[in-house]
Amino acid sequence: MTASTTRRSTAARSRIAAVSAIAVAGALLLTACGDQTTSGSGTKEKDSAATSAAPLADKLPQSIRDKGVIKVGSDIAYPPVEFKDASGKVVGIDPDIADALGKQLGVKFEFENGTFDTLITGLRSKRYDVAMSAMTDTKARQDGVDSETGKKVGEGVDFVDYFTAGVSIYTKKGDDQGIKTWSDLCGKKIVVQRGTVSEDLAKAENAKCLKAKKGKITIEPFDNDQQAQTRLRAGGADAGSSDFPVAAYAVKTSGGGNDFQLVGEQVEAAPYGIAVAKNNTELRDALQAALDAIIKNGEYEKIIAKWGVQAGAVTEAKINGGS
The missing domain is CATH 3.40.190.10 (Periplasmic binding protein-like II)
Structure with a gap:
C-alpha cells in the first residue's frame, strides 16, 4: 500500500x-x-x-x-x-x-x-x-x-x-501487553501489512504519542498480513493490526486458536x-x-x-x- x-x-x-x-x-x-x-x-x-x-x-x-x-x-x-x-x-x-x-x-x-x-x-x-x-x-x-x-x-x-x-488490534494470546486501544501502543512495537489502513492508523497514533512524549510506536510493515502474523507469533512485536474479518480469522485459526487474541474494538x-x-x-x-x-x-x-x-x-x- x-x-x-x-x-x-x-x-x-x-x-x-x-x-x-x-x-x-x-x-x-x-x-x-x-x-x-x-x-x-x-x-x-x-x-x-x-x-x-x-x-x-x-x-x-x-x-x-x-x-x-x-x-x-x-x-x-x-x-x-x-x-x-x-x-x-x-x-x-x-x-x-x-x-x-x-x-x-x-x-x-x-x-x-x-x-x-x-x-x-x-x-x-x-x-x-x-x-x-x-x-x-x-x-x-x-x-x-x-x-x-x-x-x-x-x-x-x-x-x-x-x-x-x-480495523482491529490483536496480540499474542494471554499476553496483551496492557493494550486495549490504539493509545496504548505508545512505546510498543506493532506489525502491519504495508500500505494498509492499519499502517496509516499506527503512523497517526505514533505522532500523538511523540507529541505527548509517551514513547515512540515502532511500526514494522510487511508485504502481506501473514508475514506480519508470523513475526508477532515469534515474539518479534507486541501487537498486530489488520481488517476485522482477517484479524478474527487469524485469532480463530492460527495455532488452532491458541496463538492470538483480539483486543479492544474495531475502529475506522x-x-x-x-x-x-x-x-x-x-x-x-x-x-x-x-x-x-x-x-x-x-x-x-x-x-x-x-x-x-x-x-x-x-x-x-x-x-x-x-x-
Whole structure:
C-alpha cells in the first residue's frame, strides 16, 4: 500500500463487521470455501447466447464481452477475504462475490496475484481490469492522492462498494501487553501489512504519542498480513493490526486458536470497493448493476452468511461511498 493502497487504505478508513460477530465468523470461516471464477461466453460468436443466459451481459464494454474475462488484480494472501486453499485454489469472500457477479454478466473473473501496494498501479497500466482485494474505498484513492503527503500521484480510481469492515488490534494470546486501544501502543512495537489502513492508523497514533512524549510506536510493515502474523507469533512485536474479518480469522485459526487474541474494538469502519479505472465508467456501472442484482436475488446474502461476516453486509451497491 503506497500512495493509496490498503487494504486497506492509505487515507484512513477500514472496514466494519461487528465485534459481536466474532464467534459466528470463526465457526463459519473454518469450513468455508469458494469458487475463483464464473462461467460465461468467451467469444464474439457466443455473445447472444451469453446475453440470454446472463441478464446483464449487454451492460459490459464490448471488449470485455469479446474476451469473456474480467482480469482481477488481488493480493491473494488475506484470509478469509481472498486466499488459496490446500489445493491451491483461490477461495474467499471476494472470489465468491466475483463468481456471482460473473453469472449476471456472462464472464469469468480471473484472479491474478499481486502485492497489495501495486494493485492500483497495475490497474492504471491496464494489467488488470479491476482490483478486488479487500481494498478500502477512500477519498485519497478516488482522487489519486498520497494520504501522507497530500500530493497527486495518479488519476485515481472509482469504487463499487460491496462490503464494510473496521480495523482491529490483536496480540499474542494471554499476553496483551496492557493494550486495549490504539493509545496504548505508545512505546510498543506493532506489525502491519504495508500500505494498509492499519499502517496509516499506527503512523497517526505514533505522532500523538511523540507529541505527548509517551514513547515512540515502532511500526514494522510487511508485504502481506501473514508475514506480519508470523513475526508477532515469534515474539518479534507486541501487537498486530489488520481488517476485522482477517484479524478474527487469524485469532480463530492460527495455532488452532491458541496463538492470538483480539483486543479492544474495531475502529475506522469503511467500505471495501472494487476498484475500476476512472475512464472505464461502462465497466464500473455494469459491476454496480450486477452487485445490486445479487443483493436483490439473495446470492450476496448467502455468500456473506457462508463466511460468517453478516455484520459487514451492504444493502445496495454504491459508487465511491468512501471518504
